Amino acid sequence: MCGQILGPGYLSGIGLTIAGVFGRIAGREAAALAGPAVLTAQRPALADRIAPSAPPPEDPLANARRTMNLCNTCGFCSGLCDVFPAAQLRQGLRDGDLRHLAHLCHDCRSCHADCQYTLPHELAINVPAALAEVRAQDYAGPLPRQAAGPRSAVWLFLFCLFAPVLGTLLLVPPQVLFAPQAGAGAFYRVIPHPVMAAGAALAFAGAGMVLAVRVWRHWRRSGGPATRHSPATLFRALTDAATLRNLGHGAPGCEDRQGRVSPIRRRAHHLAAYGFGLTFLATLAGAWLHSRGQVAPYPVGSLPVLLGAIGGLAMLAGLALLERRSRSADQAPASARMLAEDRFARAQLAVVAGSGLLLLALRETPVMGLMLALHLGSVLGFALLLPFGKLSHGGWRFAALLRHAGERAARRPRPGQADKSDAPGE
Known part of the structure; x- marks a missing residue:
């Protein structure tokens, strides 16, 4: 019943939030058991913590596959447009699937404003840019x-x-x-x-x-x-x-700047x-x-x-x-x-x-x-x-x-x- 009312994206977001809370509690308990040396250890600098662990692949299809696989796992944006429900029906995400999703995307960019894994998060998710690169590759063709x-x-x-x-x-x-x-x-x-x-x-x-x-x-x-x-x-x-x-x-429109x-x-x-x-x-x-x-x-x-x-x-x-x-x-x-x-x-x-x-x-x-x-x-x-x-x-x-x-x-x-x-x- 809740899934029908809230949608799978919001349920996924709630689940991730609950998991994060319990993960932090478990981490503090583990640090307390490990001793004071762990509690006083120097944390990495902010720039080191927010930098992506690896740059996105240069191949547009590889980057789009990485991005949409993470989106399928999260599901938070499934109600924004047709792209995300269509992606969830394509678990394999072959090259043809990614090209279809890229052209189905209207470059609204609202998903980027709603995504919790964009920069400075280390996953550095950027769905609009990833799909736009695939479209540009298709336009150029041979x-x-x-x-x-x-x-x-x-x-x-x-x-x-x-x-x-x-x-x-x-x-x-x-x-x-x-x-x-x-x-x-x-x-x-x-x-x-x-x-x-x-x-x-x-x-x-x-x-x-x-x-x-x-x-x-x-x-x-x-x-x-x-x-x-x-x-x-x-x-x-x-x-x-x-x-x-x-x-x-039929909706207010697309994200412009600073949430407008x-x-x-x-x-x-x-x-x-x-x-x-x-x-x-x-x-x-x-x-x-x-x-x-x-x-x-x-x-x-x-x-x-x-x-x-x-x-x-x-x-x-x-x-x-x-x-x-x-x-x-x-x-x-x-x-x-x-x-x-x-x-x-x-x-x-x-x-x-x-x-x-x-x-x-x-x-x-x-x-x-x-x-x-x-x-x-x-x-x-x-x-x-x-x-x-x-x-x-x-x-x-x-x-x-x-x-x-x-x-x-x-x-x-x-x-x-x-x-x-x-x-x-x-």
Whole structure:
């Protein structure tokens, strides 16, 4: 009865507390029996007592396995999010299990604030950082270590950003490039529509295929408990992804600094993500109008322009809030590698959104051609880097949420199954 009310984590914490009290009493009795020499012995310095006995393993999977094994033993954080109940179902913690847990983690960091084994404890548990390192390793995938870091990605993004600008300067006559353009087809007088359409289709189709294959291989390797999938589990995973339930949906929010709890991260993420969704819908609306014979650029009051403008502004607002929250949050549970990945991902999205809004504002001025090339370059860089960076986390996380929903469904009895099992045998 107590276990159902308090949960296994709190019962484990109570048990550890009682064990610690009796252990201290037993230690004092043993010291008294050993004599005064033990009682007067010099205790080690504080720095020696709080230093970890051994540094965490450099291998992200080994460190995550060490961390989650200790979490499974403790169980105190089992009610915080989906990660800890899922870990308790995976006693072996194979590499696929750890990767699943890493992508199921939303980096809320509340567990770090609640954990009694973080530094200065000698176990030095840091669940958010350990799982973030595994995610970063998965994002990079087969890329060499020198090419997998944010620095290489920055150079590639800058090349994609400015190469179309340079190509436009070299290939488009100045009297066309710098002439104020207005009316239907103004964009295509600078960069032909077949070039735009073919470049975007090849970049996004290739990136989407690579990401889909990588997520599918991750799904096959994840393993774990039995799953039972249905439209209901798909709806549950979509709902969890859309509402960011593991970032405090329906609760006060995530730990920020010095015990403060705030929903700002979830709200900022919603602004950025749904703003990006609106810009995608703007692209689809523009393609639909183009198929009906209406050629871009479209009027300010048209659906593509309204969706794109609102989405771009929402993206910039959400990204600014995420950056502010990242700089003010407690850095102890953070992974330095993932912090760099996060910052670069926000910069990418900000350049895409900002260049699109500038193109809208300057589309009837002499700099429209250069702004068009710059915006297309930012979209190209976004697409090429999508399968191997933080911006791919949506696919990985949805796969983890879908598997977790299937595992939960498999643990529930089917309708009528309990009645059949209770029926007397013949």
